[in-house]
Amino acid sequence: MARRGTTRQQDTDRTASRGAGTKQTAPEDPAAVRASSARLWLRLFLLALLGAALTSGLVLPWKVIALVLALxxxxAGVVxxxxxxxxxxxxxxVLxxxxGLAAALxxxxxxxxxxxxxxxTRTYEDCMSRALTLQAQSDCEDGLRSLDVFGA
Structure with missing residues (x-):
């Protein structure tokens, strides 16, 4: 309803000019902000851990991606x-x-x-890619245990 002596358009203009650019919102709850931030970091932690676990099986030089994601x-897990x-x-x-932090470590x-x-690692991966028999795979594993860089 229009007030006495004014038109409906004038009332609308007054309320629009009073509220223009000043959005009235309630102050955010600090507990909700903390919980939202914690959820974000938990998601980042889980995604990085999953990515590191999935890329850890890659061959060199792609294994470096797993190391970066694990770090x-x-x-992110500590945060x-x-x-x-x-x-x-x-x-x-929390548990x-x-x-998850222990797994990441x-x-x-x-x-x-x-x-x-x-x-x-490069020698072992090359050896395993050429190994067709169980005996050849066993030889590759023996070379890895002895840290054999030159054996194939």
Whole structure:
């Protein structure tokens, strides 16, 4: 309804000019912001861990991707764990994140060893790609155990 002495259009113009550019929103709940941030970091951690696990079986030089993803998973997992505790997530989430961090640590150590021992890993991968029999595969594994760089 229009007020006395004004038209409906004038009332609409006044309310539009009063609210133009000033959106009234309630302040965000700090607990909700913490929980949202923790969920984001948990997702990043899980994606990086999954990517590292899937790429760890690749041959050199692609195994370096697994190492980078595993290192990122470690960092994201620590951040996610701290944020999950701060957001008061259930204990199961904190425990699962801790177990995921342990898995990321083992994956990082194994992949880093493969990359650091590049010549040995390359020799083993070449040997296994040529091995057609179980005996040939066993010979390749024996060469890996002895860190044989020159044997084939």
């Amino acid at each position: 990122f998973a470690l960092a 996610a764990l701290v944020k999950a505790v701060g957001a008061k997530f259930p204990r199961f989430v 699962a994140t801790s177990l 083992f994956l990082t150590a194994g992949t880093a060893a493969s990359v650091l021992l590049w010549p040995v």
